[in-house]
Amino acid sequence: MKVVPVEQKSAAEHVRTQLIELIESRHFAVDDRLPSEAELAASFGVSRSVIREALHSLNALGLTKSYAGKGTFVAATRVQSHLLSGQYLPSQLNEVRRYLEVPAARLAAERRTQEDLDGLAELVAAFEDNDDPAERNKIDARFHIAIAQATGNPLFSRLVEDLRAVLQDQALAVSASPGRAAQARAEHRAIYEAIKDGDAEMAALAMRRHLQAVVATSAALSDS
Template sequence: MKVVPVAHRSAAEHVRSQLIELIESRYFAVNDRLPSEADLAQSFGVSRSVIREALHSLNALGLTKSYAGKGTFVAATQAQSQLMIGRYLPAQLNEVRRHLEVPAARLAAERRTQEDIDRLAELVEEFDRADDPAERFKVDARFHIGIAQATGNPLFSRLVEDLRAVLQEQTLAVSASPARTAQARAEHRAIFEAIRDGNADLADLSMRRHLAAVASDTAASDTAAPDAIAATRGGPGGEG
């Protein structure tokens, strides 16, 4: 079995993604028993607790079933929800984002400092220049976290940072839309300009439109051919 050892605070996510690829590619067929936790931990170069977390996610996706004393077996080669994010559905994630990031954008417009404006302006420019999907993904995360920081309430930034940890699968799927990058650039700039100008109503509206576009593109990706979605799993992409 060819795997890539990982050393990252989100190691379970990396392990899960690679196991999904192995199952979807039929390296492991339905009813096949996965290697033991100990063997997987050695292959991936992580602890057994990381493997258990990854296997729990696979069970939640309906890809595997675990039996006490017997091990974990492949139950399907396609997730029950192709875009399920660990144990969270896109609709659930989008709902939380609306109730967290829209108020954050409004407060950012009301409370932003010059330092906040300068930081967000730089991130908008970085996002416009970024050609590499992996780099865009990182800048996108920093932009949304930067908005939360501009509220002046550290809990907003902490919650948005935590939320970004489960966003990667969604942004991978959204990246299947060819026009998404250009659209995201325009949406980011509209949000920034509203915050810069201190227009709380427009910041609220611009963030709502941005998140609605992400939700729409996610729904479209959910109906796409499995091969098109699987192709995006080669690395981070998409913008939300």
Template sequence: MEAVLAHLRHAIEHGEYAVGDKLPSEAALASEYQVSRSVVREALRALQALGLTESRTGRGTFVTATGPAENPTFGDYSARDLIEVRRHVEVPVAGYAALRRDADQLALLGDLVDRMDAETGPAEWVALDTQFHVTIARASGNPVFAKVIEEIRDALARQSAFLNQLGGRRTESNVEHRRILTAIARGAQDAAAAAMTEHLDHVEKTLTTIVRPARSGEAETGTTA
């Protein structure tokens, strides 16, 4: 899927398909790339998530932009909106959860982390991921924090699905989630906040990499914006 996506994205960004053009059918693309139609379908969904195309019922997939949005939108909120709010809310929330979580909340967080490690379904994993972050907010003991995370719950799920589909974030997220849980279980406020900060740093870095992949020479100079 990644190879098909990369080829189609390159073709769109370099003008082989102009805005308004219709992409070949799933069957035609599957034949061209010698892959299954399900692989092509996933690649087309990824193009749409990047904001490069849109699917029109009964008509096919059409190019809508020559490059991905710098600040993609997830539901009602942009990626920038989400990362700013998450840094100001979820970092202290993790610290408070380390001090205030009860036994039931800790057990639930442990169960969610274990289930995420074992889960193979993308949609099911995203649901668990979102529940993990909501549970930490509730464990903070502050209903205002919990309400904020509940408000952006759908956007968080959309962002998580985007990162997993285009950035392969799931395995790394599992490791980061377990670090957050370990610090909360220890009652270590500073460590929990640091673990959440690291998690959000990686989220932001992956988003940047997806929407603006390194050009020639950028990787060497460390340009990640």
């Protein structure tokens, strides 16, 4: 297996890209077991945590599956339509999110109660403390639903809940993308702070920026 050692900066992204190329070129076939984390770390010249982050991303893309005590195995040799949630395209989902969740953030800043703020603060802290993409994705969903609930309009929370169910696959792929966790933590914090301060325009802007970052990550994954 020929790989190119990478610099530590953006290492997981480089590792992910090279592993995708190896899988799509059939260097690894379906059901093949990938080298262990330690072996991959030595080959790429990076830490095992970097390899682990890259493997999380491959799992989310549907290329591999990891089994405790057994390792990571190739599940497909091409990136699946992982960003197509049912019959909806990413562009359609993101358009709806923009017109639903940006106004929700604005209203949440105007109407939130102390109970709403306490709940949002707990979710922001939980998201910041969690390193597992699947768990972060669940917390992310709860955070966005909590913002909708803070509007005081039950239709917002119902619509966001339904949307998150449709978004599950896309959201997990984005959550597992290397480097995305740190960005999302900062974005969630900015949204929360604006809502806490009662700054409706800043809350809307922070949510808009957050959704734009999701779109950019989705596009990068689609181009992988």
